[in-house]
Amino acid sequence: MALSHLSRIYRPQFGLLTDLYELTMAAGYYDQGIHERRAIFHLFYRTAPFDGRIALAAGLPLxxxxxxxxxxxxxxxQYLGRLKSSDGSALFKEPFLNYLQRMRWTGDLDAIPEGEIVLPNEPLLRIEGPLIMVQLLETALLTVMNFSTLVATKAARIKAAAGNDTVLEFGLRRAQGLDGGLTASRSAYLGGCDATSNVWAGRYYNIPVRGTHAHSWVMVFPDELTAFDAYAEALPANCIFLVDTYDTLEGTRNAIRVGNKLRERGHEMNGIRLDSGDLGQLSIEARKLLDEAGFPDARIVASDSLDEYAIRELKAEGAKISIWGIGTRLVTGHDQAALGGVYKLSAIQDTTGNWQSKIKRSETAEKSSNPGKLAIRRYYRDEQPVGSQLFNELSGEPGNSVIANGKVHSLSGTCQPALQPVYRNGSRVSDLPDLHRSRALAQKNWSDWERIDWNRFRYGLSPELEAEKAELLRQKA
Amino acid sequence: MALSHLSRIYRPQFGLLTDLYELTMAAGYYDQGIHERRAIFHLFYRTAPFDGRIALAAGLPLxxxxxxxxxxxxxxxQYLGRLKSSDGSALFKEPFLNYLQRMRWTGDLDAIPEGEIVLPNEPLLRIEGPLIMVQLLETALLTVMNFSTLVATKAARIKAAAGNDTVLEFGLRRAQGLDGGLTASRSAYLGGCDATSNVWAGRYYNIPVRGTHAHSWVMVFPDELTAFDAYAEALPANCIFLVDTYDTLEGTRNAIRVGNKLRERGHEMNGIRLDSGDLGQLSIEARKLLDEAGFPDARIVASDSLDEYAIRELKAEGAKISIWGIGTRLVTGHDQAALGGVYKLSAIQDTTGNWQSKIKRSETAEKSSNPGKLAIRRYYRDEQPVGSQLFNELSGEPGNSVIANGKVHSLSGTCQPALQPVYRNGSRVSDLPDLHRSRALAQKNWSDWERIDWNRFRYGLSPELEAEKAELLRQKA
Structure with a gap:
């Protein structure tokens, strides 16, 4: 039997990483001779994750x-050539398959850079190119942008709850697949985590890695004190003792005993970790024991089903925790396991090269997609964001106002475009900032946007775009 | 700037795919000279996912x-050699790193085969080998087993709700990473889905692929009828028309118009797809239109945030849907985004080669891990499962009884071991059944286990294991 995919599947071409319907549509476009008409799609989400108002953009390098x-x-x-239609005939014809094999990226891409904030309905990506290619890319782009943005946002929320404390991401064992784990570690670091337990991510993304020992280390030895002694002997400068294998406070006393011996040998114990029980109360008692024993700098790490809500509660209780280890609830999103990002056609050129705006009608005008070639202008006063305007670049420069809840609001302050050019005609036109710089940007942005008074922040469509949308909806009614 | 990992990271060695603490513990074991002592770990979950009682085992080939x-x-x-301790010294020493580079798998593995049922606290995997190696494998094994079993179980629940209807897995765009998508498609098929939209999974796992077109196809053309006509021209034997781009029932009428033209050309329309609105009511009305127009065999596909609960509700309402397209809520687990599987040391050989049982104490005896080298006996009467016994192989053959809720229950019927040998001394001793056979097994098992009367089904520890566990807990108290 062949082994599973893990050791052989990731290779430098991703053509098949798509839904079958993208390929059948591509075959249809080809058959109709419209496959190279230029089209524009936007990738955006409609509702902010985790009952919030914003998301932290992530995933662009992927x-x-x-x-x-x-x-x-x-x-x-060859695989595609073997697929059959319901009547047994070949699903795809030879000329189309030959075209696919020769196809290369020739389009334009604009994106919100990693670490920037993105609001509902604002494009994270704007992609323009031959219809067939931008259609085929839909699924894979959604996969990486949805998940990266989800986890980066969760991490930013957790880091905000933790304040100046250290946040470690520990989630690999509960991640959704190997790449789920790797991408989660990357996004978690981008969103504000200080380090990861995931060594793969450490090597490939140059993220700091952290970790000391598990319960199994303690269980291997006859008793806990012997186990801590042995660990201190082997790794004297890496001692955070997990103290809850048998009894948390007795474990803390054992850690102190070993901490004293370490000190005699010229090393400092780094701290202890609590992984079960009433973390708030135990941390207070353990802190007291550590302080009384002369270890005021030993840090207390906590882990056990933590997230931003649990951190805020524990802090409110006066917990003496200064390092938070976050696993499952960060790397999977937990209360929201997917960002509902979508990818919608918004314009296509006709045979004469004129752009035709397109709209996907939904139950309400708000839920219907926005037409045209969208751009975003962010407004700032005293460097604080005060508004954001979505407009159609194909309709010329908009004024300084937006429609929100049916009313016109004028915008003032300095304004900046939020989308940055990434590709023009298939060539990359910008270097991407590295992960570490994007992380610093993310932390500044998140804290700026946390201060927003949402009753005063104005965002929505330009009046021109609102009118165009209403007219298109009227035509489709 | 370097590109992200996607195109270069998956390679045929997975050593770094682990948490750092596995490596620091490994270094500690090496330093203490106990790294090659033989140890046994079990991978199991404590609480069945989705408020159920069982899980469908998956992930073994991974x-x-x-x-x-x-x-x-x-x-x-080299990467590991560059990592530093808190005092700036090298975290790992040269002899340990040399050992790591030479290390190869030499252990034993027993597992519940894919497609079999696994109960809480029963080992999905039992792994025995040199302490260092079985410790290092913890994280990666948890990653693949937790996620595969989660999604396979969700798929089995969804397929059970759908009955004889077809279930298609559509989730790639909302999956957690590329491998999240690929592993999800694999597990979903194993659990009972009939096909996937994920072409990568189709090629690599030989899973049937399905799909026709999206809203964008309709939007590219001047109107819906033109769009359907064009699709029928290009792919006449692959027509399931998505009818809700503008108005679902008008869309159904357009599909019928094109269906009639297709028929004149010797092809049959396969059906229509509903993707929004009141799916139950719309399916009833669309069915009526299709039947009246002479398309009683055209099938109605539904998609839009579906899961086992939604399917049961729609069926109860009399919805005329016979193909269910399931995305996000299947591939992410949705209401439960991770199986909380754990990996616990349960025995280690001392220097004289005698096994010492180990236990991880928790708040309650039930939550504490089970010691020894665990095996499972399943009891059947008339081929229906009636009980399951967990026992310690190192303590000899157990009797035919279990302790459940503090009482002894005797078991009768034929009994079979649930764990199958996979490796002995590093050599694989069993061929794995292929995915398609495991899928057939899964469907039979799920339907057998759905009929269990849980008031009469007896499962728990053998009295001998219960006594050994109580004694170990007493020693650690």
């Missing part, structure tokens, strides 16, 4: 990787 | 891949 390596090799093409 | 390819190359070792 999207770039997918776009640059979106192609089909001979084996992919 | 675990095998990880085990066979768990090694470190020179670059991995």
């Amino acid at each position: 999207a770039i990787d997918l776009i640059e390596n979106y192609r089909f090799d001979a084996d992919d093409i | 675990a095998i891949d990880l085990i066979e390819n768990y090694r470190f190359d020179a670059d991995d070792i």
Whole structure:
């Protein structure tokens, strides 16, 4: 039997990483001779995750990787050639498959950079290119942008709850697949975590890695004190003792005993970790024991189903925890396991090269997609964000106002475009900032946006875009 | 700037795919000279997912891949050699790193085969080998087993709700990472889905792929009828028309118009898809339109935030849906985004080669881990499961009884071991059944176990294991 995919599947072409309907549509566009008409799609979400108002943009370098390596090799093409329609005929015809194999990225991409804030209905990505290619990329782009943005946002929320404390991401064992774990560790660091337990992520993304020992270490030895002694002997400068294998406060006393011996040998115990029980109360009692024993600098790490809500509660209770280890609830999103990002066609060129705006009608005008080639202007006063305007670049420069809840609001302050050019005609036109710089940006942004008074912050469509949308909806009614 | 990991990271060695604490513990074991003592760990979950009582075992071929390819190359070792302790000294010493680079799998593995049922506290995997190796494998094994079992179980629940209807898995765009999507598609198929939209999964796992078109296809054309006509022209034997881009019932009428033209050309329309609105009511009205127009065999596909609960509700309302497209809520677990599987040391050999049982104490005896080298006996009467016994193989053959809720219950019927040998001394001793056979097994098992009367089903520890556990807990008290 062949082994599973893990050791052989990731290769430098991602053509098949798509839903079948993207390929059948691509075949249809090809058959109709419209496959190279230029089209614009936007990737955006409608509702902010975790009952919040904003999300932290993440995933762009992964999207770039997918776009640059979106192609089909001979084996992919052979596989597609074997697929059948319901009547047993070949699903895809030869000329289309030949076209696929030759196809290369030639489009434009604009994006909200990693670490910037993105509001509902604002494009995280704006992609323009031959209809067939931008259609085929839909699924893979959604996969990486949805998940990266979800976890980065969760991490920013957790870091905000933790304040000046250290946050460690511990989630690999509960992640959704190996890449789920790797992308989660990356996004968690981007969103504000200080380090990860995931060594793969440490190597590939140059993220600081942290960790000391588990219960199994303690259980291997005849008793806890012997176990701590042995660990201190082997790794004297890396001692955070997990104290809850048998009894948390007795464990703390054992840690102190070993901490004293370490000190005689010229090393300092770094701290202890609590992993079960009433973390607030135990941390207060353990802190007292540590302080009384002369270890005021030994830190208390806590882990056990933590998230931003649990951290805030524990802090309110006066917990003496200064390092938070966060696993499952960070790397999976937990209370929200997916960002509901979508990818919608908003304009296509007709045979004469004129752009035609497109709209996907939904139950309400608000839920319906926005037409055109969208751009975003962010307004700031005293460097604080005060508003955001979505407009259609194809309709010229908009004024300084937006429609929100049916009313016109004028915007003032300095304004900046939120979308940055990434590709023009298939060539990359910007270097991406590295993960560490984006992380610093994210922390500044999150704290700026946390201070927003949402009763005064104005965002929505430009009046021109609102009118165009209303007219398109009227035509489709 | 370097590209992200997607195009370059998956390679045939997985040594770094672990939490740092596994490596620091490994270094400690090495330092203490106990790294090659034989140890036994079990991977199990404590609470069944989705408020159920059972889970569908999945992930074993992925675990095998990880085990066979768990090694470190020179670059991995160099990376580890650069890591620092808190005082700036090297975290790992040279002899340990040399050992890591030479380390190869030499252990035993027993597992519940894919497609079998696993109860809480029963080992999905039992792994025995040199302490250092079985410790290092913890994180990666948990990652693949937790996620695979979670999604397979969700799929089985959804398929059970759908009965004889077809279930399609559509989740890639909302999956947690590329491998999250691929592993989810695999597990969903194993658990009972009939096909996937994920073409990567289709190629690599030989899973049937399905899909026709999205809203964007309709939006590209001047109107819906033109769009359907064009699709029918391009792919006449693959027509399931998505009818809700503008108005679902008008869309159904357009599908019928095109269905009639298709029929003149010798093709049958396969059906329509509803993706928004009141799916129950719309399906009833669309069914009526299709039947009246002479398309009684055209099927109605529904998609839109569906799961086992929504399917049961829609069926209770009399919805005329016979194909269910399930995305986010299947591939992420949704209401439960992680199976809380754990991996616990349960025995280790002392220097004389005698096994010492180990236990991880928790708040209650039930939550505390089970000691020894665990095995499972399943009891059947008339081929229906009637009980399950967990016992310690190191303590000899147990009797035919279990302790449940403090009482002894005798078990009768034929009994079979649930764990199957996979490796002995590093060599694989069983071929794994292929995914398609495991899927058939899963469907039979799920339907057998759905009929269990849980008031009469007896499962728990053998009295001998219960006594050993009580004695170990007493010693640790």
